[in-house]
Amino acid sequence: MASQTFRSIKEVPLEEYFTPGHRACQGCAEAIAVRHVLKAAGRDVIVVNATGCLEVVSTPYPYTAWAVPWYHVAFENTAAVASGIESALKVLRRKRLVADKKIHVVCFAGDGGTADIGFQALSGALERGHDFLYVCLDNEAYMNTGIQRSSSTPYGAWTTTSPPGKVKPAGQMTYKKDLPSIFAAHGIPYVATATVSYPLDLINKAKKGLDVEGPAYLHIYTPCPPGWRIPSEKVIQVSRLGVQTGMFLIYEAEKGHLRLTVKPSRRKPVAEYLKMQGRFRHLSDEDVEKIQRFVDERCAKFGLPPLEAST
Amino acid sequence: MKLGKRISIECSHAASLAVKLANVDVVAAYPITPQTHIIERLAEYVANGELDAEYVNVESEHSALSACIGASAVGARVYTSTAGQGLALMHEMLFIASGNRLPIVMGVANRSLSPNLNIWGDQSDMMASRDCGWIQIYAENAQEIFDHTLQAFKIAEDERVLLPVAVCFDGFHVTHVIEPLITLDQEEVDRFLPKHRRAIYRLTPDQPSTWGPVASPDVQTELKVQNEWALNSSKDVILEVWREFSDLFDRRYTPLEVYRVEDADAAILILGGFAGTARIAVDKMREEGKKIGLIKLRLYRPFPMQEAKDVLSKVKAVAVVDRAISAGGLGGPVYGDVRNVLYDVERRPAVLSFIAGLGGRDITVKDFMKIGERALEAADKGRSGPVVNFIQVRM
Numbered sequence: 001m002a003s004q005t006f007r008s009i010k011e012v013p014l015e016e017y018f019t020p021g022h023r024a025c026q027g028c029a030e031a032i033a034v035r036h037v038l039k040a041a042g043r044d045v046i047v048v049n050a051t052g053c054l055e056v057v058s059t060p061y062p063y064t065a066w067a068v069p070w071y072h073v074a075f076e077n078t079a080a081v082a083s084g085i086e087s088a089l090k091v092l093r094r095k096r097l098v099a100d101k102k103i104h105v106v107c108f109a110g111d112g113g114t115a116d117i118g119f120q121a122l123s124g125a126l127e128r129g130h131d132f133l134y135v136c137l138d139n140e141a142y143m144n145t146g147i148q149r150s151s152s153t154p155y156g157a158w159t160t161t162s163p164p165g166k167v168k169p170a171g172q173m174t175y176k177k178d179l180p181s182i183f184a185a186h187g188i189p190y191v192a193t194a195t196v197s198y199p200l201d202l203i204n205k206a207k208k209g210l211d212v213e214g215p216a217y218l219h220i221y222t223p224c225p226p227g228w229r230i231p232s233e234k235v236i237q238v239s240r241l242g243v244q245t246g247m248f249l250i251y252e253a254e255k256g257h258l259r260l261t262v263k264p265s266r267r268k269p270v271a272e273y274l275k276m277q278g279r280f281r282h283l284s285d286e287d288v289e290k291i292q293r294f295v296d297e298r299c300a301k302f303g304l305p306p307l308e309a310s311t
Numbered sequence: 312m313k314l315g316k317r318i319s320i321e322c323s324h325a326a327s328l329a330v331k332l333a334n335v336d337v338v339a340a341y342p343i344t345p346q347t348h349i350i351e352r353l354a355e356y357v358a359n360g361e362l363d364a365e366y367v368n369v370e371s372e373h374s375a376l377s378a379c380i381g382a383s384a385v386g387a388r389v390y391t392s393t394a395g396q397g398l399a400l401m402h403e404m405l406f407i408a409s410g411n412r413l414p415i416v417m418g419v420a421n422r423s424l425s426p427n428l429n430i431w432g433d434q435s436d437m438m439a440s441r442d443c444g445w446i447q448i449y450a451e452n453a454q455e456i457f458d459h460t461l462q463a464f465k466i467a468e469d470e471r472v473l474l475p476v477a478v479c480f481d482g483f484h485v486t487h488v489i490e491p492l493i494t495l496d497q498e499e500v501d502r503f504l505p506k507h508r509r510a511i512y513r514l515t516p517d518q519p520s521t522w523g524p525v526a527s528p529d530v531q532t533e534l535k536v537q538n539e540w541a542l543n544s545s546k547d548v549i550l551e552v553w554r555e556f557s558d559l560f561d562r563r564y565t566p567l568e569v570y571r572v573e574d575a576d577a578a579i580l581i582l583g584g585f586a587g588t589a590r591i592a593v594d595k596m597r598e599e600g601k602k603i604g605l606i607k608l609r610l611y612r613p614f615p616m617q618e619a620k621d622v623l624s625k626v627k628a629v630a631v632v633d634r635a636i637s638a639g640g641l642g643g644p645v646y647g648d649v650r651n652v653l654y655d656v657e658r659r660p661a662v663l664s665f666i667a668g669l670g671g672r673d674i675t676v677k678d679f680m681k682i683g684e685r686a687l688e689a690a691d692k693g694r695s696g697p698v699v700n701f702i703q704v705r706m
Contacts, residue, residue, distance in 0.1 A: 044516045046385065059524035061534075069514040072523035073380055073407055080374035084339060084381025084389075085514070087365035091336045092387060095363065097507055103516060121377065124370030 005204040022065035023057040027232030029196045029222035030137045040206035050109035051075035053144040076117040079125035086130045105132035111152035126186040133209040139224035151177040164282040183217040190216035192252035197239035221248045229278020245273040246299040323348035325453040329460035332500040336387035339367035339378035343397040344430040345482035346420035372397035376404035383413040386510030395422030398436040408475045409444030414467030415475040422482040423670040431671020432482035435635040438644040446476040447612040449582040453490035472545045481584040566615035572604030577628040577686035580606040592679030603683045627690035628661040634668040642699040661695040
C-alpha cells in the first residue's frame, strides 16, 4: 500500500493521543516516542502495552494518559494479545459485527519485553503475519524495576545487575542483541529503527509500518535519564550523538530492501557518546577502543563513512 | 428426541462440534495431548469453511490464552483448549482472563503434571489452578462435554457474569472414547445461544477505555473482591441457563448429581469421568445390601456450598476421591473443600480422603468398592480415620 508520509513536522497532526499529566520522568524519551507514534496512528487504533515504565507511568488507576483504547495484559505476551485483537477485528469486520473500517493495532514494549521475556511471543506473531505494528522502546535495560541489564544492554554499560567489579571491569560483558536484524529475518514486510532526535523520520516510519499490510517492527532508541545517568535536558543530544557516532544505526528495510534514512556525513568517535553518560564512566580506554572497533565494523557493513581522522 | 440426532462421536470431537455450533469468532490453540483432537477438528471446520472463524496457530499455550484475551477484549466469541503442562503454562493468564472479566470458554482435557512426563489423565492440572477465578465445570461423557460447552458460552457472556468458563473432562479416559451423543442442529442451538456475542464492554476506538492499569494498595482489594463477588453470584445464572437448556432440550443438570443417596449411610464423591465406574460399584454394593450412594460434583467453582451441605448432611460418611494431591499432608483438594463446607453443619458426616487415578491409572470397580467399604465403616464408627488414603500405592 502506498504510504503518504509527512514532509515536514508542520504536517504532523496536532491531536494528542498520549496526553500530558502522565508520570514519566522529565526528558523520558519513551514518552516522546509514544506521542509521535500515536500521531501517525490517529484515532482508529488499539494499543497493547507490555508491563514496564510506560504502562506504570501512564495508568495509575483511576487515571489514564491514553486517549485511545489501551490494553495492558502482562510483560511477555504483548504480541500474542495483539494477535488475538487483530484476528478478532478481522473476523468481526468480515461478519459485520464492527464498523467497516481499518483499526490499527500497535504494541509498545521495552527492550526487556522484546529481546528477553517477550521474544517468543513476538517471533510467533511475526511468523503468523498478523497485521500490526510492534514498537520496541529500547532504553537498553530494565528501567522500571530499577536499571537491570537486558540482552539489549550494550557492552560496557553499568546496570545494577551488571555492575563493574574487579573480575568484570566493563560491567555488561556481552554485546547488544541485534533485534531489528532478527525480526527482519522473519521476512516481514517492514522493519525500521528510529530515535527521538529525528522525530519526522520516526513518525514517518511509524506511518509506513501502520500502512503496510502485515507485521511491522519499529525499534526506537529511547535514552533514559536515570538509567543512563544523564541529565533530563541532554536526552535529545545523547539520542543525536548515538546516531552521529554510529551507536544507533537508523534505517528501514522494506520487503528486505535496506536503506539508511539518517546518514551522518561525518562520523564522530563513540567516546563522545559514552562520556556523556554516567553508565559508562568506569570504562577504560581499552574498553572504549573495543566499543569503537565494534561500531566501526557494524558501520562498514551498513555503508557508513569511516571514523573522522581527528576529533 | 428424534433418533436421527443420535450419533457416535469421540468425546474430544463432541467439544469441537459444540464450539462450531456456538459459531465462535476466534480459536487460538496449541497442540498438547490429550487435548489435540479438539483443536484438530476445529482447524478442519475452519479450513473447510464450516466455521467462519479466525484460527490462530499460536506458538505456546501462554500465547494461546493471551490471544484469546486480546480477541475477547475486542468483543469476539473465543475458544481454546488445553491440558496438563499447557494449563500450567497458561497459569498467569488464567487470572488475567477472569480479572478482566472476559467470557472465554476453554476445554481442559485433564492431564497429570510433570514430572515425570505423563500424558495421561488426572486432575492435578486444573486443581493447581483452581483459585484462578474461572467458572469450572466437570463433564463425565460426550453428552456432558457437548452440552456444557454450549452452555458455557451462554453463561460466560451473560452480562451478569462476564467470566471465563473451563469445561473439564478426563484426558484419555474420556477424551479418546467414542460415545453416543444426542446432538443439536444449528437451528436448535440458535434458539438457545445468541448467534453472536453481544459485547457491551470492549476495546473500541469509538469509546476509548484503558484496561489493565496499575492498581495501588489503595484499590487492589476492592478490585479483587469484586471479582470474587462476580464469581459467587454467577451460580444463579448457571442454574438459570441449565434450566433453560433443560426446558428446550430435556437434559437436566445440577451442581451435584446424586445417585442412590436418598437412603444411603455413606457416599462416594468424585468429579468427572470416573463417576461412571463408581456408579457400577455402587450398584454392586447395593445388590449386596450395602447402603452406599454416589455424589458427582459437576460445578466445582463457584462451589455449590448450600447444595453440598444439603446433600452431605444426609449421609453419615463421605469418601472424597481426588485425582490430585494437595501437597503438604492435607489430602486431596476436593476433600479439603468438602471438609471446609461441612465444618459448620450440625449433623456433619465423617469425611475420608482417597487419592487415586493419578497419571492415568484406572480406578476400578473393585477400587471403588473398597472405598465404599471404608466409607461404610466410617459411617458405622462415626470416625474418619487417617487424613489421606493413597489406596493404589504399591510400596
